[in-house]
Amino acid sequence: MDREIDRVVLLHDYSEALGGASHLVQVLLEGLCARGIPVTFMAGDTGRNFTRSDVEFIPLHGKPLLERSSLGALTAGFFNPRSLLRLSAWIKRNDTPGTVYHLHGWSKILTPAVFGALRKVSQRVILHGHDYFNGCPNGAFFDYPQDQDCTLAPLSRPCLRRQCDKASYGRKVWRSGREVARRGALSGGTNVSRMLLIHPGQAEAFARANWPRHKLAALRNPVTPLTAERVPAERNAGVIFIGRISKEKGADLAASAAARAGIPITFVGEGSERDVVQRLNPEAVFLGRQDRRGMAQAVSTARLAVMPSRWAEPFGLVALEAIGSGVPAVINHRALIAEEVAGHGFGLSIDTGRIDLFADALIELHRDHDRVGRMSRAGHAGYLALCNTPEDWITQTIGHYRSVLAFSEEKGGGRADAAPPRPATMAHGPERHPGSPETNGMKQPYADA
Numbered sequence: 001m002d003r004e005i006d007r008v009v010l011l012h013d014y015s016e017a018l019g020g021a022s023h024l025v026q027v028l029l030e031g032l033c034a035r036g037i038p039v040t041f042m043a044g045d046t047g048r049n050f051t052r053s054d055v056e057f058i059p060l061h062g063k064p065l066l067e068r069s070s071l072g073a074l075t076a077g078f079f080n081p082r083s084l085l086r087l088s089a090w091i092k093r094n095d096t097p098g099t100v101y102h103l104h105g106w107s108k109i110l111t112p113a114v115f116g117a118l119r120k121v122s123q124r125v126i127l128h129g130h131d132y133f134n135g136c137p138n139g140a141f142f143d144y145p146q147d148q149d150c151t152l153a154p155l156s157r158p159c160l161r162r163q164c165d166k167a168s169y170g171r172k173v174w175r176s177g178r179e180v181a182r183r184g185a186l187s188g189g190t191n192v193s194r195m196l197l198i199h200p201g202q203a204e205a206f207a208r209a210n211w212p213r214h215k216l217a218a219l220r221n222p223v224t225p226l227t228a229e230r231v232p233a234e235r236n237a238g239v240i241f242i243g244r245i246s247k248e249k250g251a252d253l254a255a256s257a258a259a260r261a262g263i264p265i266t267f268v269g270e271g272s273e274r275d276v277v278q279r280l281n282p283e284a285v286f287l288g289r290q291d292r293r294g295m296a297q298a299v300s301t302a303r304l305a306v307m308p309s310r311w312a313e314p315f316g317l318v319a320l321e322a323i324g325s326g327v328p329a330v331i332n333h334r335a336l337i338a339e340e341v342a343g344h345g346f347g348l349s350i351d352t353g354r355i356d357l358f359a360d361a362l363i364e365l366h367r368d369h370d371r372v373g374r375m376s377r378a379g380h381a382g383y384l385a386l387c388n389t390p391e392d393w394i395t396q397t398i399g400h401y402r403s404v405l406a407f408s409e410e411k412g413g414g415r416a417d418a419a420p421p422r423p424a425t426m427a428h429g430p431e432r433h434p435g436s437p438e439t440n441g442m443k444q445p446y447a448d449a
Contacts, residue, residue: 003405005398006098007038011087013108015043015050015059019244020221020317021105021130027222028102029055031394040094042087044080044109060086062109078174079181080111087117097409100401101125107133112182118192119185123408125192126400129202129216129314134182134195135209137175138165142311144248147353149312149334154209155179166248190215193404196397198315201336217400221315222393223383225324226296230380233303233327234373238264239362240302240327242295242318245271245286250308250332250352255281257308257358263366268298296325303372304365305329308352312336323347324383328375330361340386346379 010025017023025041032039033054040056047059065077101121105128106114118125133139136154143150143164152159155176165172183189190211197203200218207213239258245251251273258265259281266285267277278284287298299305305322307313312334319329319337329347331338338349348365352358365372388396 003098003402003409005037005100005401005405006096007040007094007100008032008401009040009042009090009099009101010104011042011101011106011110011114012104013044013064013106013110015041015045015047015057020315021128023317024130024221025104027390028394028397031390032398035394035398037398040090042090044083044106058086058090060109064108074174076111078111078178080109080113082113083110084113084116087114088120091117091121095121098405099124100404102128102397102401104128105130105133107131107139107178112178112185115182116185119187122186122191123193123411124404126404127192127195129195129197129206131314132202132205132209133179135179135189135206135211137172137179139175140311141205141208144310147310151208193407194400196400199336202314219393219396219400220387221317221320222390223317223320223324223387224390225326225380225383226292226299226321227325230326230376231300231302232373233376234369236301236303237366238266238302239304239306240266240268240298240322241306241308242268242298242322243307245269245274245277247273247276248310250310251277252280253308253310253352253355253358254306255284256355257306257352257362258284260355260359261362261366263362266298266302268295295321299325299327302327304347304362306352307331307335308358309335310353319347320383320387323379326376326380328365328372328379330358330365337386344378344382344385345375346383346386347375 010028012022012025014022017026029039029041042058044060044062046061047057050057060082062080062082065073068077101118101124103114103125127134131139132141141150144166145163150164152162160176163169163172165175194215194217196217196219198221203213203216206216241251241254243249245267251271254265255277264283265281266287268287268290270289274286290298299322305319305327307316307319307329309332314336316331316335316337319331323329323346329341331341331347331349332352333349341347342349348361350357350361
């Protein structure tokens, strides 16, 4: 019989939806609370925009790496002691054999310190592979200066000698040090119950980082189309780019290709490369960051969505949100969903780094109304072949939680303070004492939580 879930502890750098991973954390919070599962959410930021009152929320008041001084990034950005102390205190006071720890993103604020605290409960820890930072120092298995995939074993001598970082070799060394710290804090980089992959194609890369195959489980992301009705893309004109305006995401490639094709392009999002992109395409429209209603309005007038990321994106949430809305996508061939999108007739998989080829594809799809119409209808009707509904995703995630607890109980895993496991007859977990709505009866590790 499956063990009852006492509580889920979610950990992530950000407390609000600022990108794909942080959006999915919010979806998971909503789903777990709707099913009556107690949740503690520990976020690295200040939490100033977090308004839920049905979870225990613990903000760590940390700064993202890019907002820190050089010294701050070098020190607290390398190993954030607040993450270690606060999480360790919470675990010591509140852990039970039925508590699951689900770590999403840690590389921006939480740092490898979080793994030091989780080591004591490693049998009940699940990592989420939104990127490759749980194995690769630069988080992408990609050589940015050479613009090519990397097949080296992380932290091997060839890896350490290679300058693959977006900024400099110095930062590569710093990132490599963080990966060494992560592995050391966890007593081995794979010493957890399992890691959930957002695409099965990630397994090969993680295997190079010595992840055992049996600890890797594919769970495709949930996708909700931006519009319920199909966007008649064949009657629209123009290209839409949704996401961070950065070189990594290929925003400059999209701007250049649209300019060469003479086709209007709209950017939804913010980022450090906006000025560069605007110089490449002075006619481009920038809407900034939008909520889902704003994104839906932008998508409803687009003919094509583009995802020209330079590296092998493991999923592509915004592309599938557009596809499910009826807007075909042109995707970099390196993305793990690229061949699937093309194979299902939802869009094109091309080398978006070749501006001439990229521009020609945009021109051709603006001329061929019938083809775009077929892609639009196919994507709107069949997008779930490549993803999950939110409900199915939450159900499967909870299934992993139960599996982890069952395995931990089988191995004799108990509280983090080494107390013996509770008798199996206590199927509903330990007695809980009532508390305030803000803490759900949990003990706060510090008064300023």
